[in-house]
Structure formats: C-alpha cells, structure tokens
Amino acid sequence: MVQGIVNWNTQTTQKWLQNYVDDWVNFYQKNTNEGEVASYIPILQEANQQHLGISILGINGMEIRSGNVEIPFTIQSISKVFTFIVACIQRGVSYVLSKVDVEPTGGAFNSIMHLETRQVKKPFNPLVNAGAITITSMLIGDTAERKLEGFYQLLEKILGYRPPLNIDVYQSENESSVRNRAIGYYLLEMGYLESELDLTLETYFKQCSIEITIDDLARLGMILANDGEDPSTQEEIIPRQVARLAKVLMLTCGMYDASGKFAAYVGIPAKSGVSGGIVAVAPPRARDHQLPFLDGCGIGVYGPALDKQGNSIAGIRLLRHIANQWDLSIF
Ligand code: DON
Known part of the structure; x- marks a missing residue:
C-alpha cells in the first residue's frame, strides 16, 4: 500500500490515514441497508439501521475515528x-x-x-x-x-x-x-x-445491558492486543495467559457460526454483540513493509443492522476491508 519509510505518528500521515478511513466508512455505509436490527429484545429495534462507525486505537497511542462515533449502545x-x-x-x-x-x-x-x-x-x-x-x-x-x-x-x-x-x-x-x-x-x-x-x-x-461506545471497544481491544498490559503505564490489567486465552476464544468462537469465515477473510480475534458492536484485536505484527498500526491496535465498530448469525453486516465488511488494506491478519 505504501512505499518507503513512513512515520505514522506525524500529523500529515495521520490525516492521510483519516481520509482513507472516512472514504471506507462512506463506501460501506450502503451495506447498512442490508440485514436487520435485532428485534428479539424489543427495545433494540429502536436503533438506527443507517448508523456505521469505527474507532481505532493503536498501542502506540494513534487514534482514528470515523462515521457515527458518539452513539452509545449496549455491550451485549x-x-x-x-x-x-x-x-x-x-x-x-x-x-x-x-x-x-x-x-x-x-x-x-x-x-x-x-x-x-x-x-x-x-x-x-x-x-x-x-x-x-x-x-x-x-x-x-x-x-x-x-x-x-x-x-x-x-x-x-x-x-x-x-x-x-x-x-x-x-x-x-x-x-x-x-x-x-x-x-x-x-x-x-x-x-x-x-x-x-x-x-x-x-x-x-x-x-x-451495560452501555458503551466504539471508543470504549477500541480501548478494550487495544489492551487485549497488548496482552493485557496498559502500554502507557506498563501495568498488567489482565494476566497475559488470560488475555491470550480470551483472544483464542474470540478467534475461534467470537463471531458465532461465522467465526471460520471471519478468521479466513479478516484474520483477527473479534467479538460481536446483537446491538451491532464488534470489538476486534490486531496484535503487533512484524512485517518488512511499511503499514499503519504495526505495533497493534484495538478496533471498535458499530453498525446495528445484523446478518442471520447476529453480526453487523456493514461492520464486518468494513473490518474486512481495513484488515486487508493494512495486512492486519495474524496468519
Ligand atoms: O443473550 C442474549 O440474548 C443477549 N443479551 C446477548 C446476545 C448477543 O449479543 C449475541 N450476539 N451476537
């Protein structure tokens, strides 16, 4: 995607990255018309099917947010x-x-x-x-x-x-x-x-029924990406063994009966909820090419229109696109 040495933490590169993510969110917005907002819990039907937002938080502190970022929803x-x-x-x-x-x-x-x-x-x-x-x-x-x-x-x-x-x-x-x-x-x-x-x-x-936002999901994912340690204080919040086990479960079971497809096409641990949230975890990766978030990141997505398995349709497509563009797969 990018040639040469890039310092992702400069304002110029961050803005450039932000523009890309904005374009991708706009593009996948059309997929919010597919699927349905969950209705088996009556109040969840009140969600706006058109909403789509993403929040990405790097272990290095870099933040990219786009779309409907401020909407609170239940963690499910x-x-x-x-x-x-x-x-x-x-x-x-x-x-x-x-x-x-x-x-x-x-x-x-x-x-x-x-x-x-x-x-x-x-x-x-x-x-x-x-x-x-x-x-x-x-x-x-x-x-x-x-x-x-x-x-x-x-x-x-x-x-x-x-x-x-x-x-x-x-x-x-x-x-x-x-x-x-x-x-x-x-x-x-x-x-x-x-x-x-x-x-x-x-x-x-x-x-x-605890209410959160995609920024919260990005932060939760970022801590898991960093094996349970807060990168700014070096405090162990989750024991490493437990954080790793949680990621294994997310990868193998986190997207229910679509977990295999998600692993194949996106390739990172993730967990969905019926209100339309997804938390995804991109661990640090060693690659010889220049890509953003090489140190790892957490990603929070919100898109309440769901597929038959109970996963956000537009959210999964957006995650898949970003994972492919930035080569986030752990495989
Ligand atoms: O158990 C339930 O019905 C919900 N409160 C949680 C289910 C859920 O989020 C499943 N997600 N895809």
Missing part, C-alpha cells in the same frame, strides 16, 4: 469476553476451564440443541450463551451487583470510567428472554450452574 455479547476474564482472575484458569470448554459449536449463539444431542460434560465455550451463563454463575457474589463488581472494576481500570447500566434494555431483555431462561433451566438440570438460576440470569442480563 461482547461482555462475555470480559466476564470470562474476570472469572479466570477470581477462580483461576484451570477451574474455569474444568467447567466450560474451549470448542466452537458451529451453531447459533443461543443454541440448546448442541448441549443435548452431543451429550457434552460441559458447555462448549464461554462465548455462546450456555457457556456465558455458566461463566456468570461462577462470578463471586450473592447479588447481581456484587457478582458484577469485578467486571465493572475491570472496565473502569481500562476505560477510566464506570460505564452505566441501561435499565430499559435490561428490563426489555429480562421480560423477553424466554430462550435464555430455557438455556438456564437446562444448565440447572445438568448441574452446571454455580449460583442460583434467577440470580445468574439477572446478572447475565445486566452484564449485557
């Missing part, structure tokens, strides 16, 4: 990566992995069928609902607020503020999520849950 399934991390910190990696496996399902995020037909001894992975609800049951605390305290503390440490709970989304999800209750009862019957069912589901619905 992206929370699963971070409750998994908190469970590993609180309970130890080997204990967590003895309760939830690390295998992709190849099925929908809210599938129950796989658990029953394949006679598994534990849910497939922490990023599908069955595994995520099991992980939530493992968080320490006897109320939803206490159970979520570790999650809030982790977010606050990374983001520098405590993101709010969107109470309307929580109520809408609590009132409508028959499928998650069915999954919960199945987990209960199988003896997988470590806390009482109603408490576990209340906590799970609340963790999904």
Whole structure:
C-alpha cells in the first residue's frame, strides 16, 4: 500500500490515514441497508439501521475515528469476553476451564440443541450463551451487583470510567428472554450452574445491558492486543495467559457460526454483540513493509443492522476491508 519509510505518528500521515478511513466508512455505509436490527429484545429495534462507525486505537497511542462515533449502545455479547476474564482472575484458569470448554459449536449463539444431542460434560465455550451463563454463575457474589463488581472494576481500570447500566434494555431483555431462561433451566438440570438460576440470569442480563461506545471497544481491544498490559503505564490489567486465552476464544468462537469465515477473510480475534458492536484485536505484527498500526491496535465498530448469525453486516465488511488494506491478519 505504501512505499518507503513512513512515520505514522506525524500529523500529515495521520490525516492521510483519516481520509482513507472516512472514504471506507462512506463506501460501506450502503451495506447498512442490508440485514436487520435485532428485534428479539424489543427495545433494540429502536436503533438506527443507517448508523456505521469505527474507532481505532493503536498501542502506540494513534487514534482514528470515523462515521457515527458518539452513539452509545449496549455491550451485549461482547461482555462475555470480559466476564470470562474476570472469572479466570477470581477462580483461576484451570477451574474455569474444568467447567466450560474451549470448542466452537458451529451453531447459533443461543443454541440448546448442541448441549443435548452431543451429550457434552460441559458447555462448549464461554462465548455462546450456555457457556456465558455458566461463566456468570461462577462470578463471586450473592447479588447481581456484587457478582458484577469485578467486571465493572475491570472496565473502569481500562476505560477510566464506570460505564452505566441501561435499565430499559435490561428490563426489555429480562421480560423477553424466554430462550435464555430455557438455556438456564437446562444448565440447572445438568448441574452446571454455580449460583442460583434467577440470580445468574439477572446478572447475565445486566452484564449485557451495560452501555458503551466504539471508543470504549477500541480501548478494550487495544489492551487485549497488548496482552493485557496498559502500554502507557506498563501495568498488567489482565494476566497475559488470560488475555491470550480470551483472544483464542474470540478467534475461534467470537463471531458465532461465522467465526471460520471471519478468521479466513479478516484474520483477527473479534467479538460481536446483537446491538451491532464488534470489538476486534490486531496484535503487533512484524512485517518488512511499511503499514499503519504495526505495533497493534484495538478496533471498535458499530453498525446495528445484523446478518442471520447476529453480526453487523456493514461492520464486518468494513473490518474486512481495513484488515486487508493494512495486512492486519495474524496468519
Ligand atoms: O443473550 C442474549 O440474548 C443477549 N443479551 C446477548 C446476545 C448477543 O449479543 C449475541 N450476539 N451476537
């Protein structure tokens, strides 16, 4: 893409990069007409299907933002990566992995069928609902607020503020999520849950209803790209082993039954949510050519129109384009 030595941190090159990203966001804006905004949680239907935004934050501090960057949205399934991390910190990696496996399902995020037909001894992975609800049951605390305290503390440490709970989304999800209750009862019957069912589901619905922005996602992704360490303070926020495990899960299971395609065509760990957010992680890469963000970056995308798997259509196309242009693939 670029010949010769480039210092990406100069204002001129940053502006040049910004123009490219603006063009790409404008181009992929047309894809927001495809797919549909999630409706199984009624309040999510209020999102504007036309919105598309991206925020990129380099480990070196460089920032590029474009499109609808200011729109707050709920974290939804992206929370699963971070409750998994908190469970590993609180309970130890080997204990967590003895309760939830690390295998992709190849099925929908809210599938129950796989658990029953394949006679598994534990849910497939922490990023599908069955595994995520099991992980939530493992968080320490006897109320939803206490159970979520570790999650809030982790977010606050990374983001520098405590993101709010969107109470309307929580109520809408609590009132409508028959499928998650069915999954919960199945987990209960199988003896997988470590806390009482109603408490576990209340906590799970609340963790999904925390409101964030794409800048937050870019920062969360950037910390994972840097193996859990804050590059400006060198503080270890997430233990390296846990950060790496989270990235493995994102790559193999983070985009549900589209994870294989995402790995093939984009090639970086990512996690989506039904409100249209995606967090993507581009680790540092050693290449002999000159490309931006060689030191690694986190990327947050928002585009609420989803495909059948529950992933943002325009968001994935935009990520794919950027990953190819900048050779972000880890493979
Ligand atoms: O479990 C649910 O229904 C949601 N609160 C989270 C699902 C989700 O984000 C799946 N994403 N693609």
